Amino acid sequence: xxxxxxxxxxxxxxxxxxxAPSPGAGEKPLTLDNLVITLGATTYRIPHIEIEGASLPLxxxxxxxxSGDGNVAARLARISARRIAVPSMSSESRNESNIARxxxxxxxxxxxxxxRAATVRGDGGEETIESTKGGVQRVFWGASVAKGVDLxxxxxxxxxxxxxxxxxxxxxxxxxxVDSSRLEDESANLVLTTGRLKIEGVRGRALQTxxxxxxxxxxxxxxxKSEEDPALMRDVLDALQSFEAASIDVDDVVAAGKGExxxxxxxxxxxxxxxxxxxxxxxxxMFFDDFSLAASDGGHLSVKRFALNELQLAPVLEGxxxxxxxxxxxxxxxxxxxxxxxxxxxxxxxxVENASATFDNFLGSTPTKFSGxxxxxxxxxxxxxxxxxxxxxxxxGYRELALSGLAAGEWREKTSEAxxxxxxxxxxxxxxxxxxxxxxxxxxxxxxxxxxxxxxxMLTTSVKSIELTLEGDGLVxxxxxxxxxxxxxxxxxxxxxxxxxxxTAITALGGGGANANRIADAVSxxxxxxxxxxxxxAAPKGVNAIDVLARKPSEILESLEVEASADR
Numbered sequence: 001x002x003x004x005x006x007x008x009x010x011x012x013x014x015x016x017x018x019x020a021p022s023p024g025a026g027e028k029p030l031t032l033d034n035l036v037i038t039l040g041a042t043t044y045r046i047p048h049i050e051i052e053g054a055s056l057p058l059x060x061x062x063x064x065x066x067s068g069d070g071n072v073a074a075r076l077a078r079i080s081a082r083r084i085a086v087p088s089m090s091s092e093s094r095n096e097s098n099i100a101r102x103x104x105x106x107x108x109x110x111x112x113x114x115x116r117a118a119t120v121r122g123d124g125g126e127e128t129i130e131s132t133k134g135g136v137q138r139v140f141w142g143a144s145v146a147k148g149v150d151l152x153x154x155x156x157x158x159x160x161x162x163x164x165x166x167x168x169x170x171x172x173x174x175x176x177x178v179d180s181s182r183l184e185d186e187s188a189n190l191v192l193t194t195g196r197l198k199i200e201g202v203r204g205r206a207l208q209t210x211x212x213x214x215x216x217x218x219x220x221x222x223x224x225k226s227e228e229d230p231a232l233m234r235d236v237l238d239a240l241q242s243f244e245a246a247s248i249d250v251d252d253v254v255a256a257g258k259g260e261x262x263x264x265x266x267x268x269x270x271x272x273x274x275x276x277x278x279x280x281x282x283x284x285x286m287f288f289d290d291f292s293l294a295a296s297d298g299g300h301l302s303v304k305r306f307a308l309n310e311l312q313l314a315p316v317l318e319g320x321x322x323x324x325x326x327x328x329x330x331x332x333x334x335x336x337x338x339x340x341x342x343x344x345x346x347x348x349x350x351x352v353e354n355a356s357a358t359f360d361n362f363l364g365s366t367p368t369k370f371s372g373x374x375x376x377x378x379x380x381x382x383x384x385x386x387x388x389x390x391x392x393x394x395x396x397g398y399r400e401l402a403l404s405g406l407a408a409g410e411w412r413e414k415t416s417e418a419x420x421x422x423x424x425x426x427x428x429x430x431x432x433x434x435x436x437x438x439x440x441x442x443x444x445x446x447x448x449x450x451x452x453x454x455x456x457x458m459l460t461t462s463v464k465s466i467e468l469t470l471e472g473d474g475l476v477x478x479x480x481x482x483x484x485x486x487x488x489x490x491x492x493x494x495x496x497x498x499x500x501x502x503x504t505a506i507t508a509l510g511g512g513g514a515n516a517n518r519i520a521d522a523v524s525x526x527x528x529x530x531x532x533x534x535x536x537x538a539a540p541k542g543v544n545a546i547d548v549l550a551r552k553p554s555e556i557l558e559s560l561e562v563e564a565s566a567d568r
Contacts, residue, residue: 029085030054041212042093046086053082073156076115084109084117095212097219102127115152121145124179135187141178148174153204162206162242169203169244176202190257194250201246209235230319237281237317244279259296266296282312282324297338304332315365320449324365329356339384346387349380361411366447368411377403396478402428411442417464418442431472431530438464440542462542473530480527499527511554515562522564529568536563 029050037044056078086107093100104125111118122144129137153170176199183192207214217232253270270288277284287307294300310326333352353376359367379401381390393401405425411418421436445457477491484494503524510516519535526533538561547556 029083041095042091044089044091046089048087050085051081051083052085055080072159073115073152076152076155079112079115079151081112082110084112096132096216098129098131100127100129109149109151112151115150117149117151119145119147120149131187135185137186138182138184140182142180144176144178146173146176157204157206158211160206161210162208165208167205169205169242171202172204173199173202175200185257188257189259189263190255192253192255194254195252196250198249199245199247202243203245204243207235207242208238211239214239233317233319237314240281240313240317245275246278247274247276248278249274264296266294268293280312281314281317282310283308285309286311295337297340299335299337301335301337302332303330306330312365315449320365321451322365322449324362325359327356327358330354336383339387346385347380347383349383350378352377363444363447365449368413368447369409371406371408373404373406375404377405396475396482398429398478411447413444416440416442418446418461427475429478430475431470434467434469434471436465436467438466440464441544459545462544462547463539464542465536465538467536468534470526470533471531476527476530495528499524502527509553510557511552513554513558515557515560516554518562518564522566525566525568529566532567534563534565537561 029052031051032049033047035044035046035049037046086104086109089104089107091100091102102125104122106121106123108121109117109119110121124140124142124144126141127139129139131137148171150170150172153172156170157172176197178197179195181194181197183190185191214232214235217229218236221229221232249272251272253273255266255268257266258264259266269290269292271290273288275283275286285307287305288303289305291303291306292301307329308325308327309329310324312324314324316323330352331354333350333355335348335350337348339346339348352374355372355374355377357370357372359370361367361369380399381393381401382399384390386394403425405423407420407423409418409420418439419437420439423435424432426432440462442461443457446454446461448454448457480491480494480498483498484491487494503520506520506523507516510519522533522535539559540561543556543560
C-alpha cells in the first residue's frame with residue numbers, strides 16, 4: 001500500500017511540474033527532464049517523463065501543470081493520456097526519527113482518464129530507512145502491476161487532512177500484484193521475504209491527523225502506558241477505519257534471523273496468509289496456512305491452519321481489554337519446546353488435531369454465548385521426564401495424556417441466568433466427565449470489558465445447580481493397581497480400603513448429614529465398581545460468595561437438593 005501510495009502521489013507531483021512541452025509534440029511523446037519537487041519533508045527527483053496521447057491541447061496542459069493552485073487532486077482529475085512513462089524516480093524523506101530514501105524503476109501508467117489509470121506497472125524498487133538511533137532497514141520489492149488506480153484520489157488522501165469525521169471512503173485500487181518483497185533489519189537481525197502479494201478492492205480517505213505525525217507519536221508510545229494517551233488511540237483507530245480492502249493475500253512468507261539465546265538463528269515460514277473484508281479497523285477473516293517455526297532455543301512449532309473470524313480491534317483502541325471476535329480456529333498444531341524450568345533433556349511436546357471456539361450475542365466486545373471444542377489434544381509425558389507435574393502420571397503408566405472435549409455456555413438476559421452446558425472431557429484410558437451448571441443473578445455488568453466492573457458483578461452471582469457425571473474405570477483402576485503394588489497387597493483389598501476411606505472423608509467434611517452420607521455412599525460404590533457416578537446439587541435460591549464466607553460448608557451442603565448415585 002505504501003509503495004502504491006508513493007507511486008500515485010509522486011506521479012501527481014511530477015505532472016504538476018510539467019513546463020514547456022517539447023517542440024512538435026503533436027504525435028510525439030511530451031517529455032520533461034530533471035524534475036525536483038519538494039513537498040514538506042520529502043524531496044522527489046524524476047530524471048525523465050514521457051507522456052503520450054494527452055487529451056488536452058499543449059497550451060492547456062502547460063497552464064494546468066504550471067498552476068500555483070495547491071489542489072493537486074483537482075488538477076490530476078483533469079489529466080487524461082494514453083501512456084505516461086517514468087523510467088526512474090527517487091525520493092528522500094526526513095523526520096525526527098529517521099531518514100527514508102526510495103528508488104522506483106520503470107513506472108508505466110496506461111490509459112489514464114480523468115486522473116485514473118487503468119493499469120500501473122513497475123519493475124520494482126527499494127527503500128532504505130536509517131533511524132536516528134543507528135538502525136537501518138532496507139526494503140526491496142519486485143515487479144508489480146495494478147489495475148484501476150485513482151491517482152487523483154491518492155493525491156487527495158496523501159496531501160490533505162480530513163475535516164469531516166464520517167467522510168466516505170473512495171476507491172483507490174481495484175487490484176494489485178507484487179511478485180516478491182524483502183525486508184532487511186540490521187538492528188533486529190531480521191530478514192523477511194515474501195512471494196506474491198495480491199490486494200483487491202482498496203478504498204480509503206484522508207486522515208484526520210497527518211500520517212507522518214501519527215507515526216512519530218506512535219513510535220514514542222510506551223506500550224505499557226498506552227491508556228495514558230487516549231487521543232493517540234483515537235487517531236490510530238481513525239487511521240485504521242480510513243482504509244479497507246476486499247482481500248489481501250501473500251504467499252511464501254519467511255522470517256529468518258538471530259534471537260535469544262546467544263544470537264542463535266531462527267526461521268519462521270508461512271505458506272499462505274490473508275485477510276478478507278478488511279474494514280472498520282477489523283477483518284471478516286484473518287488466516288494463515290502451513291506455519292512452521294524453528295526457534296533460537298531449539299524449539300519447534302507448526303500449525304496447519306489458523307483463522308480468526310469477524311475480528312474488530314476498535315474495542316482495544318477504545319480502552320477494552322480484548323478485541324471483539326466471533327470465531328477462532330486452529331488445526332494441526334504440533335510443538336516440541338525445551339523446558340527452561342527443568343533439566344536440559346526435558347521437552348514440552350504436544351499436538352492438537354483441531355480446536356475451535358465460536359462467540360455470539362455480544363454486549364459491547366464481550367460475548368454472552370459461546371461454544372468450543374478440542375479434538376485430540378495430546379501431551380507427550382515421556383518427553384517431559386520425571387517432574388513434579390508428570391511423575392504421578394508416569395507412575396500410573398501414562399506415557400501421554402490424550403484429551404478431547406467440548407463446552408458451551410449462554411447468558412439468558414430475561415431470567416438473569418447463565419448456563420454452562422454441556423461441558424464434556426474425554427481422556428483416553430481414563431474416563432469421561434460431563435458437567436452442567438446454572439448460575440443466577442447474573443447482570444450484564446458481569447460481561448463488562450472492564451475487569452474491575454466484571455469482578456464486582458461476579459460477587460453477587462449465585463450458583464443454582466451443578467451436575468457432574470463420571471464414566472469409565474481407566475484412571476481409578478490404575479490408581480488402585482499402583483496402590484496395591486506399593487502396599488504389597490491385592491487390588492481388591494486396595495479397592496475396598498480406598499472406598500471406605502473416601503466415604504469416611506466425605507462424611508467428615510460434609511458434617512455427617514444426610515446429604516453428606518448420600519454422596520459418600522455413591523462415591524464409595526463408584527470406587528468399588530467404577531462404571532458411572534452421577535452427582536447433582538441444586539439450590540433454588542442460589543449460593544453466592546457471601547454465603548460461602550458466612551456459612552459452614554456442612555450447613556450449605558445440607559441446605560441443597562442432592563442427587564447421588566453410582567451404577568453397580
